[in-house]
Amino acid sequence: MSDKPPAPSAGLRRDMEILEVLAGHGDDRDTDGFGVSWIAQRLGREKSQVSRALRALELEGMVERDAVTRRYRLGWRLFALAARSQQARLVQVAAPYLRRLATAFDEDAYLCVLRGNRVLTLLSVPSSRAYHRVWEGITVPVIMAAAGRSLLSEWDGERVRELLRATLPSGLDSAVGSEDDWLAELAHARTAGYAVSDVELDDGAAGVSAPVRDHRGIITAAISVSVTRAAPPERLHEMGAVVAETARELSTALGLPPSGHPVAACPEPPGAD
Amino acid sequence: MSDKPPAPSAGLRRDMEILEVLAGHGDDRDTDGFGVSWIAQRLGREKSQVSRALRALELEGMVERDAVTRRYRLGWRLFALAARSQQARLVQVAAPYLRRLATAFDEDAYLCVLRGNRVLTLLSVPSSRAYHRVWEGITVPVIMAAAGRSLLSEWDGERVRELLRATLPSGLDSAVGSEDDWLAELAHARTAGYAVSDVELDDGAAGVSAPVRDHRGIITAAISVSVTRAAPPERLHEMGAVVAETARELSTALGLPPSGHPVAACPEPPGAD
DNA sequence: AAAATCAGGTGCAGCTAGCGCAACAATAGC
DNA sequence: GCTATTGTTGCGCTAGCTGCACCTGATTTT
Numbered sequence: 222m223s224d225k226p227p228a229p230s231a232g233l234r235r236d237m238e239i240l241e242v243l244a245g246h247g248d249d250r251d252t253d254g255f256g257v258s259w260i261a262q263r264l265g266r267e268k269s270q271v272s273r274a275l276r277a278l279e280l281e282g283m284v285e286r287d288a289v290t291r292r293y294r295l296g297w298r299l300f301a302l303a304a305r306s307q308q309a310r311l312v313q314v315a316a317p318y319l320r321r322l323a324t325a326f327d328e329d330a331y332l333c334v335l336r337g338n339r340v341l342t343l344l345s346v347p348s349s350r351a352y353h354r355v356w357e358g359i360t361v362p363v364i365m366a367a368a369g370r371s372l373l374s375e376w377d378g379e380r381v382r383e384l385l386r387a388t389l390p391s392g393l394d395s396a397v398g399s400e401d402d403w404l405a406e407l408a409h410a411r412t413a414g415y416a417v418s419d420v421e422l423d424d425g426a427a428g429v430s431a432p433v434r435d436h437r438g439i440i441t442a443a444i445s446v447s448v449t450r451a452a453p454p455e456r457l458h459e460m461g462a463v464v465a466e467t468a469r470e471l472s473t474a475l476g477l478p479p480s481g482h483p484v485a486a487c488p489e490p491p492g493a494d
Numbered sequence: 495m496s497d498k499p500p501a502p503s504a505g506l507r508r509d510m511e512i513l514e515v516l517a518g519h520g521d522d523r524d525t526d527g528f529g530v531s532w533i534a535q536r537l538g539r540e541k542s543q544v545s546r547a548l549r550a551l552e553l554e555g556m557v558e559r560d561a562v563t564r565r566y567r568l569g570w571r572l573f574a575l576a577a578r579s580q581q582a583r584l585v586q587v588a589a590p591y592l593r594r595l596a597t598a599f600d601e602d603a604y605l606c607v608l609r610g611n612r613v614l615t616l617l618s619v620p621s622s623r624a625y626h627r628v629w630e631g632i633t634v635p636v637i638m639a640a641a642g643r644s645l646l647s648e649w650d651g652e653r654v655r656e657l658l659r660a661t662l663p664s665g666l667d668s669a670v671g672s673e674d675d676w677l678a679e680l681a682h683a684r685t686a687g688y689a690v691s692d693v694e695l696d697d698g699a700a701g702v703s704a705p706v707r708d709h710r711g712i713i714t715a716a717i718s719v720s721v722t723r724a725a726p727p728e729r730l731h732e733m734g735a736v737v738a739e740t741a742r743e744l745s746t747a748l749g750l751p752p753s754g755h756p757v758a759a760c761p762e763p764p765g766a767d
Numbered sequence: 768a769a770a771a772t773c774a775g776g777t778g779c780a781g782c783t784a785g786c787g788c789a790a791c792a793a794t795a796g797c
Numbered sequence: 798g799c800t801a802t803t804g805t806t807g808c809g810c811t812a813g814c815t816g817c818a819c820c821t822g823a824t825t826t827t
Binding site for chain 2 (some may be wrong): 230232233234236237241244245273274277283294295296297298301304309310313336338377383387437476
Binding site for chain 3 (some may be wrong): 504505540542543546547564
C-alpha cells in the first residue's frame, strides 16, 4: 500500500546488496566468507532468492564459494575488471583536476606513476604559456622528477635506498651522501602531504607534487605542477598546499574513503563545464 | 533457435557483458569511455536496454558517466568492492616483494593465480624499460604463462594432462608429445622450487617463476619475472633462486609456517571431481 | 541409536519487471 | 536552416523472478 513505485532494476539492487554484504565490515576477520542463510537474514530476503542469485553471481565470477565451507566471498572477476581499467580511469578522472591546477597557477600540471625505478608521466596539461614540452609516455629517473618524492613517500626506507642505488649507476658518490637527505625529504613530504623540489638537475624541473591514493589507500600516482618562474619558498609551500588538497580530492573521486572509513557518500568529480 | 531454456539470470548476464566492455582491453585507447550505442552494437543488444541498464548501474555506482562526453566508464563502487576481495589482500601483501624483484632485475614482475585453465595476472610491476601493456586482470592459457608451471607444479599428473588437453584446441598434436615434457618440467620445478621457461610461443614471454603458498602450504599463486634479454642458462637459474626465495618470504608473510612445507597431500584434495 | 535442527537447494503458480519496437528528444554535422 | 546520429521514453507482451512449501543432507540433541 505504501511504496512499491521506484523498483526498477530490482535484480541489480539485490545483487549489489549481496555484494555489499560480502564486502563485509571491512575487517579481515571474515576471511571465510558468509553462508546463504546468514546473508538472507541480514538482507531480509528469501533464502531461495539469495541462493539463486549467488549461484548466478558465482557463474559470472563475481563471487566465489569455498569448496569445503560452502561460504561465499567476493570473486576474482571484480578484481579483474577493476585492475584492467584502473589506469584508464585514473587518467580520466584526474584530467579535470589537473586542468584546474594548470589554470590556477598557469603552470604545467602532470599526472605521474612509478614504473620500475623511473617516473612515467601519464598525462600532462599545458599552461597557457609558451612551449609545452610533451612528457606523456616519457619516463625519467625518480630523483629527477618532481613527482618522485611523492610517489616514494611511504616506501620503506630500505627499499628506497635499494631503488636509489639501482638508479644511480654508481659513479655518483655524491649520491651516496644524499641518500640520507633524500630519506629526510621523503619524511618531510609524508608529514606535509606534499613535496617541493627545486631545481636539482640541469634540466630537471622544479615543482611541487602530492600523492594520489587509490581506493585502497595506496599511493598509486602523483600529481605535480612545474615551477618555471622564480618563486620564494613560501610561495612554493602555498602551491604545495593547494596541490595536496587537489590530490586528496582526486583520491576521493577514485574511491578512497574520505577519512579512512568504509565507502560512503558521493565522490562527485567537478564536472567540467 | 529452439533453445531459450537456459536463460536464468539474464539481467546479470547483460550487466556483466556491459561491465566487461567498459573494462576494455587494458589498452589505453579506451580511456574516453564508451557510448550507449557503441556498447549496444558491440553486444548485439537493444539500445534502450543498454541505456536503462547503464542508468541502473550508475545508480549503484558500478559505472559512472562523464558529464560532458556522456560516455560511461566503470565506477567507484566496483573499485571499492574489488579492494575488498580476497585477491586484493594478496596483492597488497605481495606488492613490495614484486617491486623488489622488479628493481633488482629491472624486469617486469608478476603475481598470478590459476583461474580455471587459465592464468590470471593479479599484479604486474613494470620495469623501467620500454612500454609494456597492462596485464593486470588479463588471463592467458596456462601453457603460455611463465607462472603456469609453478602453479601446476604440485598437481596430480592426470589432472594436469586433462587440463592441458582441455586447453589445447586439439589441432596441436605436437602438444600431445610435449605433455610428457611438461610433466617432467613440473617435476623439476617441484624439486628446484622454481620454474624456468624459455620462449615457447611467439608472443609467450620467457620467464622464471616460483610458487606462493597459503597458510596451509597449498600453492595458491605464483610470482614470475619476465626475461626480455638474452641470458645464459646459469643466469636464469640464478634468477630462479632469487625468485624462489622471494616467493618463500611472501608465503611466510601470508601465514605459512616458516618451517619447510607442512605440505599438502592432506585430507583435503584440491578438488575431488 | 533415532529424531530434531539447521543450511542449502528445487518445483511451481502467479504476477511483476524487463524486453523490444518505435516514436521522441537532444546533439552533432553540413 | 535541415539532416544524421545518439540517447531516452511509452507501452503491450511475455520471460523470468518472487515466495511459499517441500526436499535433501549434514550436524547436533537426548
